Amino acid sequence: MPPEPYPATDPFWLHQIPEIIPAAELRENEPMARHTTLRVGGPARFFWPARDVDSLARALPRLWEANVPYLLIGHGSNLLMADSGFRGLVIQNRCKTVRVGDPVTYSDCGVSFGSLFLQAARGGYSGLEWAIGIPGTVGGALVSNAGAYRGNIGPLVRRVRAFHDGIVENYGPEWMGFEYRDSRLRREIPPRTVVLDVDLALTGGGDHDEILARAKRYQAERRAKQPLEPSAGSFFKNVNDRDLAASLDGLPEPLKAAGVVPAGFLNMEAGCKGWREGGAGVADKHANFLVNLGDATATDFRRLADRVKTEVQGRFGVLLEEEVLSVGDW
Numbered sequence: 001m002p003p004e005p006y007p008a009t010d011p012f013w014l015h016q017i018p019e020i021i022p023a024a025e026l027r028e029n030e031p032m033a034r035h036t037t038l039r040v041g042g043p044a045r046f047f048w049p050a051r052d053v054d055s056l057a058r059a060l061p062r063l064w065e066a067n068v069p070y071l072l073i074g075h076g077s078n079l080l081m082a083d084s085g086f087r088g089l090v091i092q093n094r095c096k097t098v099r100v101g102d103p104v105t106y107s108d109c110g111v112s113f114g115s116l117f118l119q120a121a122r123g124g125y126s127g128l129e130w131a132i133g134i135p136g137t138v139g140g141a142l143v144s145n146a147g148a149y150r151g152n153i154g155p156l157v158r159r160v161r162a163f164h165d166g167i168v169e170n171y172g173p174e175w176m177g178f179e180y181r182d183s184r185l186r187r188e189i190p191p192r193t194v195v196l197d198v199d200l201a202l203t204g205g206g207d208h209d210e211i212l213a214r215a216k217r218y219q220a221e222r223r224a225k226q227p228l229e230p231s232a233g234s235f236f237k238n239v240n241d242r243d244l245a246a247s248l249d250g251l252p253e254p255l256k257a258a259g260v261v262p263a264g265f266l267n268m269e270a271g272c273k274g275w276r277e278g279g280a281g282v283a284d285k286h287a288n289f290l291v292n293l294g295d296a297t298a299t300d301f302r303r304l305a306d307r308v309k310t311e312v313q314g315r316f317g318v319l320l321e322e323e324v325l326s327v328g329d330w
């Protein structure tokens, strides 16, 4: 029997995908709720778990030439995927090679950030203690310059290899344009540019037990503060605004001095804690976490996020910027 033809209404590029990606590795209509930590999101028309970086580097130029809409994801821990999903190819980055060393540690961008920390720590390399408990991949961390406890990935980067404008090339760290929870890759959503691998400068010669002990202290702090329900971490970015910080009674002195206002502080003061839209809620434990209380949809999260933004803007005159990225066909 000949294979079922695609419906005539399907765009031409859709037919190209199984010619570029081995059919045995492709899934069709894969529910994205399975691949995002918010547990929401409709189907990806095609879904490819990419397991080695060379295949990924070979496939991307061909997808580009065929004009295939693609979205590369890591662990989906910073994503709000639309209920209608993504009418293209979702590539899940599962490339996992790490080479810990001096002067640089090499990592594929599909490596889990926590696993990179553990592999480095085993070799006595420090610098990523704060990364334990950030649930994404190294690639996702690069895109948003992930960080915690005053550490960020940006300053550790020495080189990235990226697929950009149709070709694969190496770039220096300045090319990434790192800012607070931001890089050049966030300026085009979904990003067509894909970061394939990275060299990081970690500090060698450390004691494995001491490195682990430092990470465990951060992890304990994190557990005490963060809700257990499914979330995408902090939903909104903190606000850098000295005048606003100075005007807020109740904001701790060190934050006033630094001119930093946590989004969670604004959400709490605006009375958003405990708010609900359908199955999405503002966590009782941390007002910057929007959580899935069981049966939320992406639309519930969108409504809740917009309601919080409107309330905070009305109260403090600040439009909160979202740290979580809305992707898919909204």
Ligand SMILES: Cc1cc2nc3c(=O)[nH]c(=O)nc-3n(C[C@H](O)[C@H](O)[C@H](O)COP(=O)(O)OP(=O)(O)OC[C@H]3O[C@@H](n4cnc5c(N)ncnc54)[C@H](O)[C@@H]3O)c2cc1C
Pocket: 037, 071, 072, 073, 074, 075, 076, 077, 078, 079, 093, 109, 110, 133, 134, 135, 136, 137, 138, 139, 140, 141, 142, 143, 144, 145, 146, 147, 148, 185, 190, 191, 193, 194, 195, 196, 226, 231, 232, 233, 234, 325, 327
């Ligand atoms: C409980 C919890 C706690 C968190 N705590 C923190 C925290 O302390 N600090 C912090 O910074 N973040 C935190 N986050 C947010 C999130 O984990 C990070 O942003 C993480 O780095 C995202 O990685 P990911 O692989 O899941 O990316 P995804 O969510 O899969 O993707 C995010 C974006 O990056 C793009 N992308 C992913 N990989 C690549 C690549 N290789 N090339 C190009 N684009 C790519 C995607 O297209 C998407 O636009 C937390 C999240 C949760 C759920």
